[in-house]
Amino acid sequence: MKKKNSLLKIIGPYWYFVLLFLLVGFLMLYPLGSGIYLSLWRKNFLYPARDSFVWFENFFRLLFQDDVFWKALKNSLVFTAGSVFFEYLAGLGSGLLLNSKYVPLKNFFRGVVLLPWVVPIAVNSLNWRWMLLPEYGFVNVMLTRIGLGSLARGWLSSLTWAMPTVIFVNVWRSFPFFTITILAGLTLIPKELYEASELDGATRWQEFRFITLPSIKKISMVIIVLHVIWTFANFDVIYLLTAGGPLNRTEVLPTYLYQQAFRFFDMGYASSIGVFVFFFLLVTVGFYFTRFSSFSSQ
């Protein structure tokens, strides 16, 4: 009886994880496995008679025969790097401001800075799309009114400006997450460190470089990695703004996947794009964590 009770005590808590494992398995592992399996098939809804198991033919076509894939991969990297870089800068800058003792009404602005984040992505993207209209969008009208009409242009239809514009909209939408997270990290830095450095004659820049940045390094790394993953796999912002246009200038892998699946019904090929994105992120993030963990332990 005693043995039975002690066994129940040991395994008892794990019963609470069963549901979680089932959910994770069903909601994540099963779709992932299905996607990988589907990527090994030639499967197009329009030509069901041609469905067949083709091993890695889709991946061969993806990597060696599809120019648009490489454009989309390049755009994904540019979009991700550009977005995360400027999000971090904007988040760090606004976080430092909101932590500063010289800024009045801090609590009010801490709420206001969250507004872009809480607006649904679809609403945000569609609003920006209308504001960026060439002829009567808010942005160009305002530029003209303040005498900068020469800067007005088709922000989303220009071959040159479409990608910087979508990066801007994404940064505007996402930087509050960096702000709040970095702000949380900043508030945890002991004030004594700054007092001690002041006594030692450190400049503001030295304080920032040798106290602030190292203190928020770990939290920065975590949110950068998260945003790299989220941004690389982001579909809705670009789809709603430009749908990958003009002329594939903003086509990223998620929008390309969507086009293959829901415009051309080539499910096998679309799945291969999805599998590529998954493994690309897995390898990239895994490499980064390996470097980071080995670096931080030095």
Place this chain on the structure above:
Amino acid sequence: MYIQKLVVTLFMVGLLALPGAALSAREIVLEVWQPFDPATSVDAVAREELYRQYEQLNPGIKIKPSILEYGDLHEKLVVAGAARRGPDIVHMLGEWVPEFVRMGIINDVTDQAMAWEDREYFPQSTWDVATQEDRIYGIPSIASPRVLLYREDYLKQAGFDGPPESWEEMIEVAKRITESIPGVYGFAYCSSTKAIRGPQEFLPFLWQTGAEWVIYENGEWKPGFTVAQAEEVFQLYLDLLPSTPSDSIGWEYLEMDNSFVVGQSAMCHNGSWMQIYADRAGEAFQHWRGAPMPANQNRATYFEVKVDGVGAFSNHKEEAWKFLSWLMGKDQMARHSRHDNLPSRTDVIALPEFQEDEWKKPFFEVIADGKSFPPIPMSESNKAMMTKLQEVLCGQKTPFEAAEELLAFLENHLVLVNQ
């Protein structure tokens, strides 16, 4: 004790659920997936009233409409079809019919359609859109040709008494309006790669050169145009470009329609639904006019036929057909196609309220020039058309290069279609 409680609880739940189950067993719910929104469309309000009327005439039948914009409707049907699910009644663009037939999403209603006494009131050209390989997959519910929609006041202001009747005149009129009226552009068109409106404008221009997109010869589909013919179309777009709103490359239908409604552009190809913007256009609406497409070798125009069919995975196919054929009856169609949509039945078009409608007259006059998309899956073709067009408009390719590549794409693509 625990087991006793469980048994009693299950018994009580079953007892409570029984009346509901019995009720639902008697009631048939017909799900209708369609884009008609009573909030924005007068015809949609009429449809809702007709649904309620049908329910009263047929106790035990409930009509449950879902309102989905065309893009979402298409995707939802594809995804549901992949899961072997779907509505009882499907509303489709004509160009979706070949895709959905291949995917097995819509039901073959040939026997019912052939036995239907009202069949003769629908022109054969509309039945052709609902037909694939001699099998009928729905009832053509809306048949609306496109016209050259123009602002009569702008044309007069620029010195023109009437609309252009040829490509050369269209280019000249657009150019003069752009030069002489500040803030107004002579023409607007769509060139988005993600929407259907661009190809709906491109193909009529191609048809007007005497070409087809594809032809069926010796048991297979072949390209229906030459490089020269496609080049002529790309050149037309390029010639019109200076007269179009700045940065309008990649426009979808909303931007183009809006551009016309707010008076930014003077001419465009458009359909009868533009009437829904009458209030927004205000006084300017009285200057809106429609005319046949300016001609080249001919004045072919896009004849948009929308089809309502029975879902392949419906559990109530018979009831669905009965409802659909009732909804497309003469009196019912006269009610739900009175305003923004155009009826497909000839006996409805012949009614005085339609014949005397000044807005609808230009559309009825060009029905004979109307042509529909070819009966093959067109998604990839549409994307290729618009991609090449954008490359020409952005100066990346000459019209000749774009035409060559478009033909090469089609030749390659038809190999798959013919398999």
